[in-house]
Amino acid sequence: MIxxxxxxxxxxxxxxxxxxxxxxxxxxxxxxxxxxxxQLINVQSPDFEELAKQSLNFQKPIYLYCRAGIRSQLxxxxxxxxxxxxxxxxxxxxxxxxxNEK
Numbered sequence: 001m002i003x004x005x006x007x008x009x010x011x012x013x014x015x016x017x018x019x020x021x022x023x024x025x026x027x028x029x030x031x032x033x034x035x036x037x038x039q040l041i042n043v044q045s046p047d048f049e050e051l052a053k054q055s056l057n058f059q060k061p062i063y064l065y066c067r068a069g070i071r072s073q074l075x076x077x078x079x080x081x082x083x084x085x086x087x088x089x090x091x092x093x094x095x096x097x098x099x100n101e102k
Contacts, residue, residue, distance in 0.1 A: 002076045002087045004069075007100055010090045014063050020056055022064040024048075024075040025094070029067060035097060038065075043075040049082060058084040065090035065097070 005013065014021055014035070023034050024043040034040070041051045043066070056062055062084055066072040069092055076087045090096065 001085070002073075002080060002089065004089045004091045006091055007096055010063065010065075010088065013061075013088065018060070020060055020062045022056070022062055022075070023094075024064055024066045024071050029094075033094070033098065035065065035094070043071050043078070048075070049078060052079060052082060056084070058082060061086040061088060063088045063090070066093050068093040068095050 013019070021035060021038045023030055023038040023040045025040070026042050026044070027040065030040045039055065041048055041055065045051070058079070062079060064072050064075055064087065066075070069089065072089045072093060076089050079087050
């Protein structure tokens, strides 16, 4: 299951304990700003699948985001292919997050 969550839904769900929060943008984008406690694995990196297998529990929900929502959909499909049971994506990505933090 891949579900796209609205900003309020996403914010509420990532407040839960033991959340796997994944930023799939580039290292430079991550350093310019990120959601608190997000782990970085660049979906465009050739070792994305290997890093995901090493650092994520595919039996638990995974919450991911990118800049605007395109790369996170790619990442969501890759993670599902690797066996992730629940994948949640932030609608509008980090741009949506930043625009609504003001």
